[in-house]
Amino acid sequence: MDDSFHVGYGSQIHNFFSKFGSAPVKRSASITVILFFSSIIVLINWLDVSVILGDPFPRTIFSIIRKQRVKFEIPLNCSYEGLPGTCPSNYPLTIELDESSSAAACPEYFRWIHQDLKPWKSTGITREMVERGRAHAHFRLVIVNGKAYVENYIKPFQTRDMFTIWGILQLLRLYPGMVPDLELMFWCEDRPVVRKRLYQGPNATAPPPVFHYCGNKNALDIVFPDWTFWGWAETNIRPWMQTLMAIKEGNKRMNWIDRIPYAFWKGNPKVAPAREELMNCNISDEFDWKARLYTLDWSKIKKGGYNDTRLEDQCTHRYKIYVEGIAWSVSEKYIMACDSMTLLVKPNYHDFFIRSMVPMQHYWPINNNNKCRDLKFAVEWGNNHTDVALAIGKAGSEFIHENLTMKYVYDYMFHLLSEYAKLLKFKPEVPPGATEVCSEMKACSEKGRWKKFMVQSLVKSPSDKLPCRLPPPYEPPELKAFLDRKKNISKKVQKWESQYWESLNKKQ
Known part of the structure; x- marks a missing residue:
């Protein structure tokens, strides 16, 4: 080690003791202390005690003192020796925890x-x-x-x-x-x-x-x-970790204010009446409900190499629509991760995370019976209140990116x-x-x-x-209050919608 090593660590040690009000010492004594501690540090960094410890992997006293551990990996061993149809016998059965860290609160x-x-x-x-x-x-x-x-x-x-x-x-x-x-x-x-x-x-x-x-x-x-958290192979949707990272990068391509000011949905409408009804909200020669809806034919998509279904490429509109399929749809998490304000058609089913999301905080509620009218109002309201629409879209997206890792x-x-x-x-x-x-x-x-x-x-x-x-x-009163709050917010939005259409009809 060069002199800079000794001087650097010596000054740190001196400062360390100075913080605790140590009495002044003579220069010769200070040099002795510096050399002593420097020698210990050099010894810690260079002395290999693997033989003494009986450890086949080289370790140092320094690494033991600082509790630095090499992360133990479990490889996918497809060539292990064993009977066909059996599992390797060397899986770890215990976990070595980092004692310096404490468990964070769950979402x-x-x-x-x-x-x-x-x-x-x-x-x-x-x-x-x-x-x-x-x-x-x-x-x-x-x-x-x-x-x-x-x-x-x-x-x-x-x-x-x-x-x-x-x-x-x-x-x-x-x-x-x-x-x-x-x-x-x-x-x-x-x-x-x-x-x-x-x-x-x-x-x-x-x-x-x-x-x-x-x-x-x-x-x-x-x-x-x-199951799609580990990938949906039949539709070429990657595991959630890779998909979430890709959507995060996709969000960066276009600022919310620069996105297409309409509501977007792409999927298979044939699986449920609610989706077939949604397709009636598409733009036509007679009316524009402010929605841009696209049908997916998975057999054609498969033949084309899934080029038009990359989820990270679908964060181009200010608003995205979630509507259930046969029951709940795995598309929910992909839609809500997009920074766009999610227009959530009132669902009949729930997955494990949606129940703690709140209307007008994480998404905009859409009535199942008046989809087209509600979609048009939501889009026009959002385009006239861009700061709020942006905040709702961002809050819903952050919920997914931060709480659904x-x-x-x-x-x-x-x-x-x-x-x-x-x-x-x-x-x-x-x-x-x-x-x-x-x-x-x-x-x-x-x-x-x-x-x-x-x-x-x-x-x-x-x-x-x-x-x-x-x-x-949840305590019963607490749960009731939470559910009532969500219901009341949705009713308030429905009241806005009714007032909007009443005023529009009066003008006509």
Whole structure:
């Protein structure tokens, strides 16, 4: 080490002690102190004690003192030695946490975990309840000792089940040894299946707990993140982490004020009456409802190489429309991430995060029965109040970019599964028909986009940080006040719309 090293560190040490009011020392004593501490620092940086510690990887005293650790990686090992159809045996089963960091608070929408599990809070969940859910399940998931097992029942549409299971496997890689033992049933189609009305009344049986991608006021399905967070291979939509980054860059291409001052929607209108009705709001020779709507034919898009469906290229209008399909639509998160003010046609279904978003703060509410009139009013109002429309669009987009990162998606999964496992009144067991699953078994045998998306969404290292802190459940008065607030805001917007059309009719 050169003299500058000694002088630099010596002055820092002197300043350090000076801050605490040390008594003056003689120059010779100061030099002795400087040389002593400098020698210690040199020794710390250069002395290899790997042999003493019995560690095959070289480590230094300095790295141990500063607690610097090389991030442990779990590669996707498609050439491991083992029987066909088996999983590697070297998966980590514990997690080494960074003790200097504390868990941050989870976003507000995590509170709905308690609400979704409320039907079983007083009774707990018995094996009999779980087994009754088999009639509404595509597969059973079992986690025992940090390993996952799946029993398949019926094949769902496309590869939803495969990517849902893949996502759960990544959760186990992110938080090894932390996900508790459990058994659950999972439904992969669009609409909820556990009807609330069948489990009401004094003689009603307890509902079966079934996990699903969405819910509504008439269902008891337990809402779980959908498969597209790890990619939708059939439509060439990449995993959420890559897609979100691409949309973020797409937002930078054009300032909101410079975007096309109309409402935009692109999708398949044939899947639901609400979408077919929406197409009536397109511009025509007779009237302009301020909406620009485009039909997607996925068979033609596929033949063309998906060139016209890049989500990051669709942030070009000031307003974007969200309308449900058969049930909720995975397009919701892509639309709301675009900085454009989202015109949200009143939904009948909800996913796991939308319930904490507020009208006129994160989106503009559109009445399902008056789509065209409401769209026209919203666009004209926004173009006359650009500062407010810009703020709503930005707030909705920031909610998605900040509160719907993959870290939070995994944390939501972790807390939902953990709280669910607490309710189980039986010991989870691997059924005879179940097969152990792991990342290798899923990805190594796949090809094309299916394998590509799995590799892109692979969790490569266990987390060194705890999951975020789960917030408490809503108190009944608190939840009622929140829901009433959302309802009243939407009613206020409807009143504006009515007044607008009444005044317009009077002028005519």
